[in-house]
Each structure stands twice: as C-alpha cells, then as structure tokens.
Amino acid sequence: MLELIDITKKYKQTKAVKNMNMYIEKGEIVGLLGPNGAGKSTAISILSSLLEPTSGDVKFENKSMIKNPKSLRQIVGIVPQEIALYEDLSAEENMKFFGRIYRLKGKTLKNKISEVLEQIGLTDRRKDIVKTFSGGMKRRLNIGVAMLHDPEILIMDEPTVGIDPQSRNYILQTVKRLNKDRQMTVLYTSHYMEEVEYLCDRIYIMDKGNLIASGTKDEIKQILASENTISLKADHWNERFITNLRENPQIHQMKVDGNEIVLVVSKDVNIFSKLAHLAEEANVQLRAVDVKQVTLEDVFLHLTGRALRD
Amino acid sequence: MRGILLAKFTTFIRKPWVFVLFTVMSIGFTLIIGYTEGNEDKITVPVAGAEEVRTGSIGKALEENEVYHFKWQEETDLKEIVRLGEAEAGIIIEETGYEMFIRVETPNVQLIEQTIANIYTEKIRENQVLELFQSETAAEEEAILTAYHESMDQPIFEITNDNFRNADSSQFDEGLHAIFGFTLFFVIYTIGYNVLPILIEKKEGIWDRMILSPLKKWEIYLANLVYSFFEGYLQIIIIFSVFHYLVGVDFQGGFAGILLIMLAYTFTIVSLGIFVTALVKNIQQFNAVLPILSVSMAMIGGAFWPLEIVQSDILLALAKLNPLTYGMEALNNLVLYNLPFEEILMPVSILILMGVIFMGVGIHLMEKIHI
Ligand SMILES: Nc1ncnc2c1ncn2[C@@H]1O[C@H](COP(=O)(O)OP(=O)(O)O)[C@@H](O)[C@H]1O
Numbered sequence A: 001m002l003e004l005i006d007i008t009k010k011y012k013q014t015k016a017v018k019n020m021n022m023y024i025e026k027g028e029i030v031g032l033l034g035p036n037g038a039g040k041s042t043a044i045s046i047l048s049s050l051l052e053p054t055s056g057d058v059k060f061e062n063k064s065m066i067k068n069p070k071s072l073r074q075i076v077g078i079v080p081q082e083i084a085l086y087e088d089l090s091a092e093e094n095m096k097f098f099g100r101i102y103r104l105k106g107k108t109l110k111n112k113i114s115e116v117l118e119q120i121g122l123t124d125r126r127k128d129i130v131k132t133f134s135g136g137m138k139r140r141l142n143i144g145v146a147m148l149h150d151p152e153i154l155i156m157d158e159p160t161v162g163i164d165p166q167s168r169n170y171i172l173q174t175v176k177r178l179n180k181d182r183q184m185t186v187l188y189t190s191h192y193m194e195e196v197e198y199l200c201d202r203i204y205i206m207d208k209g210n211l212i213a214s215g216t217k218d219e220i221k222q223i224l225a226s227e228n229t230i231s232l233k234a235d236h237w238n239e240r241f242i243t244n245l246r247e248n249p250q251i252h253q254m255k256v257d258g259n260e261i262v263l264v265v266s267k268d269v270n271i272f273s274k275l276a277h278l279a280e281e282a283n284v285q286l287r288a289v290d291v292k293q294v295t296l297e298d299v300f301l302h303l304t305g306r307a308l309r310d
Numbered sequence B: 001m002r003g004i005l006l007a008k009f010t011t012f013i014r015k016p017w018v019f020v021l022f023t024v025m026s027i028g029f030t031l032i033i034g035y036t037e038g039n040e041d042k043i044t045v046p047v048a049g050a051e052e053v054r055t056g057s058i059g060k061a062l063e064e065n066e067v068y069h070f071k072w073q074e075e076t077d078l079k080e081i082v083r084l085g086e087a088e089a090g091i092i093i094e095e096t097g098y099e100m101f102i103r104v105e106t107p108n109v110q111l112i113e114q115t116i117a118n119i120y121t122e123k124i125r126e127n128q129v130l131e132l133f134q135s136e137t138a139a140e141e142e143a144i145l146t147a148y149h150e151s152m153d154q155p156i157f158e159i160t161n162d163n164f165r166n167a168d169s170s171q172f173d174e175g176l177h178a179i180f181g182f183t184l185f186f187v188i189y190t191i192g193y194n195v196l197p198i199l200i201e202k203k204e205g206i207w208d209r210m211i212l213s214p215l216k217k218w219e220i221y222l223a224n225l226v227y228s229f230f231e232g233y234l235q236i237i238i239i240f241s242v243f244h245y246l247v248g249v250d251f252q253g254g255f256a257g258i259l260l261i262m263l264a265y266t267f268t269i270v271s272l273g274i275f276v277t278a279l280v281k282n283i284q285q286f287n288a289v290l291p292i293l294s295v296s297m298a299m300i301g302g303a304f305w306p307l308e309i310v311q312s313d314i315l316l317a318l319a320k321l322n323p324l325t326y327g328m329e330a331l332n333n334l335v336l337y338n339l340p341f342e343e344i345l346m347p348v349s350i351l352i353l354m355g356v357i358f359m360g361v362g363i364h365l366m367e368k369i370h371i
C-alpha cells in the first residue's frame, strides 16, 4: 500500500536517514522502533509527504508521491510528536478547526466530533480549554484530531511520550481497537519496545539513520536464536568479576544495570558452571541466574551494543 | 481560511494581553514624554546679579524667556552649581554686561550665550532709542519704549531667532513626534508576536496538519498575514483615536491621511516579521532578535528623536534601509510640514516596495528551511 524505496535524507551536517526501505500493507500495525535521534520522525515525515527526501522514492499504491502527493494526503492522518493543538481553544473547538480544514461541516462534523471524543474518552471534557488538560489528555486529543476525516492510515510519532501509565494503556488499547474494528492501518513510532512489541505485527528497528532489523516479532527475535540472554543478580558486584566476564570470549554482549547483569551468550555452550566458577573466584554471591525470554531490547543490544534507552 | 482566522480571533479574545500591553505602553510613553508640561522641559540656568539688575529690564527679560528657565542664585552658589556640573552654564549679570561660567563647551552653552547676548543687544537698542529722544521723566521713557516695541512688532523686515526648543517653532512638535514615534515602535512588537505563532505552529506540527489537509498553502499564509495585519492595524487605530478624540490632539486635518499611511506601514512590518521569522532557528532567537531590531529601527529611523539632528553618515545610510524612517517621514510630511501629496506618496511607495520584498524573500526562505 505504502512504501519507502531507498530513501536518504541529508541535512547540512547529518544524514538523518540512510538508504531506508520499508513497506506498510493495508490493515497492519507496523512499528518503527529506535532511540532518540535515530531518524524516525524524519522517515515518517517523508512517508507522509511532508518532507522531500534527498534521494529515493515514496510510493502509494505503486504511484510515486514525491511530485504529486494529493491522493496520499487524503487518506493519511498524522499524530505529530509534539502536541499540535491550539492550547487556548477547547477540545471541541480544536476538533471543529481540524475538521473544517478537511471540509467537514454541519451535522456530519458534529456527529464525527462526538464519535471521536467518545473513542478518546474526552466527552465530558469537551468544553474545557486544552491548556488545562493533563499530558495524557492532550496526547489523546492529539490523536483524536487526526481521526476526524476517517483516514485509512494513521501515522503516529511517539504518541505516548511523557504521560502516565493509565493514559498510555488507554492509548495503546485505542490503537488496537481502531485496527481491529475498522481495519485502520497504523504506523506506530516509539522508543518503548514494550509498546511496539504489544501492538505491532511487523517491526522496523532504526539506529543512527540506518534500518538495522525488520520483520515480524518472531523473525526479529530469530536474530538471537543462536544465543541466550542470561540475567545475573547479586547484592553487589566487584571489579574482578566484571573484568572476568568482559574478557570471556563466550560472552558476546553484557550490560551492568545496578544489581543485574545481562549477558548474551551462544546457545551451544554451557556457561552456567563457568559463571559459578567465576563468581566463586571473585568472591561474588550470586542470588539468581535466569535465562531470559528474548525481547526486542535484547535484539537492539545485540545489534548495536547499546541499550535502547539511555 | 475562515477557520484559521476564527481560531486566531478566538485565541486573541482569550489572550489579549500582549496586544493590550503594547497599546497601553504606546499611549503611556507618548503621554509622559510628549505631553508633560512645565519647567521640566526647559533647561535651568542659574543667574546671579545685584538687586537692581534683577528687577530691571534685563532681569525681566530673563524671567520671561520661553526657552530657558533662569533661576536666581547667590554668586557663590552659582559657581558651585556649575563646577559640580549640575548646570551647563551660569551667568552673572550686570547693567552693562555679563559674565558667563561654563564647565564644558556644549551646543547648549552656545544657545544660552546667544539668548543672553540677544537680551543685551535689545537693551542697548532701547537705550539708543531713549538717548535719541532725550527723554527726561520715567513716564516719558515708558511711552517711548512702548512706541518702539509697537513699531518693532510691525517691522519692515523681520529677524527671527529660532531653535527647535522654541515653542513658536512648528518644525518640531514633541507631542506629535512622540505619538508617531511610539506608535510605529510598539506596533513592531504587537505584529512580531503575532507572526511568531507561525514558527510555533510549524515546530509543533499544527502547520503539518494543515499542509496535509485540503487547505492550500497560500490560504494558510494569507490567513496568518491577514490576522497579523489586522491586529497591528487595530492597535494603530486605537492609539491615534485615543489621541485624536480623547486627548484632543490636533492632527492638522490629517487624521484620515495618517490611517491611510499606516496601512502601508503595517503591511511592511508584517512582511518584516515574516522575514525575521524565516531567518531565526527557534523561538528563543526570535525573542532575542525582536527587541534589538525594533529598538535599533526606532533609534535609526527617528522614532525617538528627529533625524534632522543625526549627523553620522553611517546612521543616515542605515536609516534609508529602515521602514520606520519612511513611516515617520510620511507622517511628518503630511501633518507637520503639510507637504503636497507627492511628498507623501514617495515614502509610502517605498514602504510598500519594502513590504513586497520582505514578504517574497521571507516566504521563500521559510519554504526552503522548514519543509
Ligand atoms: N530540520 C533538521 N535540520 C537538521 N538536522 C535535523 C533536522 N531534523 C532532524 N535532524 C537530525 O536528524 C537526526 C534524526 O532526527 P529525528 O528524525 O528527529 O529522530 P527521531 O525522531 O528518531 O528522534 C537527528 O540527528 C537530528 O538532529
């Protein structure tokens, strides 16, 4: 339905997106995962025809959208990363404004506004000025405003940044429901891997302008199929133990996080006796050793050597 | 486009503070600086002299002077005042001549000296007249002098001594100048802060939403421009109306003309706002640039003092690039100098031309830099 073909976007000093390929099929929820500065916003601006790529093509139903994006614009709704609302207007006035610019009026507009307000759970706050809203409510309205013209595809740029867990769950549920009930296609951008893992059928992972992995959840986790992720817990570590782990060739990646150390090791070696031995030698009291379920976070760690969130 | 205007007006009605603030400041500053009467705007000059000189014709002439406020002092105090720099000059007067104390030679010192010299010259002329008629009694002298003054009031040829502080001079009217200057100055802020939301809306994504909608890009720009123009012009109308109808300032029949000239000026400043918005990277930069720009425009363009007293070639050259200069020029030509229509059309045309250029370049840059 919608594709990015070999897209590169250069700014003066930086290449924000490098040779990126991506496609979205009708009815899917596609995730775009990556840390801050990865190039996610740039990629989706290009995808939604707001930004011209330096090279490459954007195709919608096999037609290039670079020169004439009209047909694409009619069917996308975007949820910008910032709160793109008039803060001094009420929720309803904002919806009227953004509905009118899509040429909705009269009864149609009114019904649509009531319907969307219901979906985002803001019916009883419709008359209130946006400035008085909590972060979560603003985020919900930010999404609602993008749905007034019944877009076929909703492009969301980090729609849950900086809000409380309840609002976050509410938003995730809403996205899931929109997809189920109305077959809405969604491109969901985030740097929270749990969200993407929960929502998305297929996932793209970006880092520093590069696409470093793509596929279904299981396909991506297959990248780590030959490896195990092991979690060690203890009350405290010492220098010697950590150095020993670092120098062990069977350990591919490691991350120290307070009381926990996460290791990525090959599946075919039996590392457990080795770990026990190292701990004893360094006089470290291990409290727990677990083989963890592979998460997207682990994949990211494996591919980049860094955590997704810094 | 109607929708955008509606959203903007609703926001304006809920948050009119910037507008109100700059309107009030504009009126307030004008009242304080242009319309405060009394000795404050006369320069005080200490004078000393014997009792009979003070009450004599020289003393009277000094007290009646319209430009300077001559204040009687003891001779020692006078010297002290001048020495401390509290006055630019002090004068000790006698029947036949005067002595002047100064600390530094300033342009004012020359003007004071000229004023005193004129008074003595007048006195000598009177004495010559009296001698000519060989009068005996005080009553006779009085009659002769009255006749002399009357004949001087209908002279065969006239000698005038003017300087721009002189109340008779219509070349520089502080009140009108203050109205024009402060209005042109403060409206830059009002318009600036109305163009700024374009930057904010672009950054936050409201603009993106509009671009993706069936709205045409020109409609988005036009709505923003119309709105900024409206608010700037509304402020101007309010300020001039307050002075015209409430304070009772006489615009010499030029009230309608002023409002027409201000249409061009408002347009130019809106364009300048677009241009500046396109150049800055973020809101902080805009907030830093706006006061620098407006204050320097006001100073160079003659909003705070008449350009006639500026001597620097560089400043005068810069003034030629400054829309505010042409706004002041058009208003002055219309109201103060009563010049013919062409003399007003010229600066107005330059304003419109500048407006078109700023607008064109500004929108072009905006399109290139952000999206
Ligand atoms: N308008 C711009 N001008 C210059 N550099 C930009 C611009 N927009 C983004 N970048 C740079 O491109 C990179 C990717 O940014 P972005 O797409 O916003 O990342 P993300 O959305 O993943 O956080 C960053 O290094 C950012 O600094």
Ligand SMILES: [Mg+2]
Pocket: A040, A041, A042, A081, A157, A158
């Ligand atoms: Mg982003």
